[in-house]
Amino acid sequence: MELSKRDEMIIRLQEAIKDNQNDVFIKIKELDSVQKENRFLGSIYEDYRRYQNYIVDKKEQEKQQMEKLVNYLEKIILEANLTDSMTRRAIMEQNRILGQLNNVKSELDKLVSK
Numbered sequence: 001m002e003l004s005k006r007d008e009m010i011i012r013l014q015e016a017i018k019d020n021q022n023d024v025f026i027k028i029k030e031l032d033s034v035q036k037e038n039r040f041l042g043s044i045y046e047d048y049r050r051y052q053n054y055i056v057d058k059k060e061q062e063k064q065q066m067e068k069l070v071n072y073l074e075k076i077i078l079e080a081n082l083t084d085s086m087t088r089r090a091i092m093e094q095n096r097i098l099g100q101l102n103n104v105k106s107e108l109d110k111l112v113s114k
Helices: 003-035 041-079 084-113
Strands: none
Touching (some): 003 084
16 A cells, blocks of 8 residues: 555544544533433443543543653754764654644643533
8 A cells, every 4th residue: 555545544544533532522512411301311421421531541641652752852862972864853753743742732632621
């Protein structure tokens, strides 16, 4: 499979996951108000709430791992005796991870605020 096709498929899958997560949070809000009126919906509401907590936990783990990578790259850049090209590549990779980290933080903020 060509890299561009693989990347496109990954992007579509990531978008589908985000859509699914958003749907879950919308359903949680709906169930929150309805479950107060219907005692049978309480268990369904709790299932959605557990799934929401699972998603938030995974995003927190992803954020922590990215922060570790950024710190590791920073340490390598400062302490290792790298060539100029290796240093540039490490800085580029660090900047790429920082961009992804900002996206994860933004997604996490959205998840927690819902």
